[in-house]
Amino acid sequence: MFSDWKRRRAARRVKAGDGHALQRYRWWQPLSRALLHLELPDEDGETHTWSVDIRLWGDEDGDVLAQLYRDGRHHAQSKLPATFPVPGGTIEVVTSQFGLKRCHFVAIDGSERQLVPDPASAEGRRARLEHRHPFVGRAIGLTSIAVLLFAVVLGIPQIVDQVSHIPPVAENLGTFTSPFSLPAWLNVTLLVATLVASTERALRLHNHWLLDGGLFDGDT
Structure with missing residues (x-):
């Protein structure tokens, strides 16, 4: 979990999204892309899907960014480690040299839960193996x-x-x-x-x- 200082520093790195659509996970991306989702109710009670997309090998400029999507539309992006404000708390994202290290929703009361890996992703396949x-x-x-x-x-x-x-x-x-x-x-x-x-x-x-x-x- 981030310290308050790290959280404030990460928050300054967040940039607004441009609204482009979330790309479908491709079969050749298991080692280069992580995609996780979270269902959260809004202030009005309507549930929305928040998705975190990380290209682990970097974009065309070599930067590894966390991209945040709301209902499939680009909402925000940040260099890593990242912390995104969402209804009821924040989403924290950290990578390691081997892949994802942390991708959790941290509620205002301090409770936290991991986002759910996309079924097509390597993380999703590993979770499915564990379940089955x-x-x-x-x-x-x-x-x-x-x-x-x-x-x-x-x-x-x-x-x-x-x-x-x-x-x-x-x-x-x-x-x-x-x-x-x-x-x-x-x-x-x-x-x-x-x-x-x-x-x-x-x-x-x-x-x-x-x-x-x-x-x-x-x-x-």
């Missing part, structure tokens, strides 16, 4: 955590080992020898598995500062 086959979904989630924990345990000592042997570091702090020394092919395999595991967790909007590298996302 909960055992399989949980098993995949636990496997992702195990892979990331394994990567942390084996990877960090090797990184510290290499850094400690840089001459200025070695002269001032001494050297460290990692208890693990994996062959190159295994390190590459571990890296690929880590990327897959973190991407899988991002599809569920799960993020941990250590496991998923959230410490370096810079969501300010």
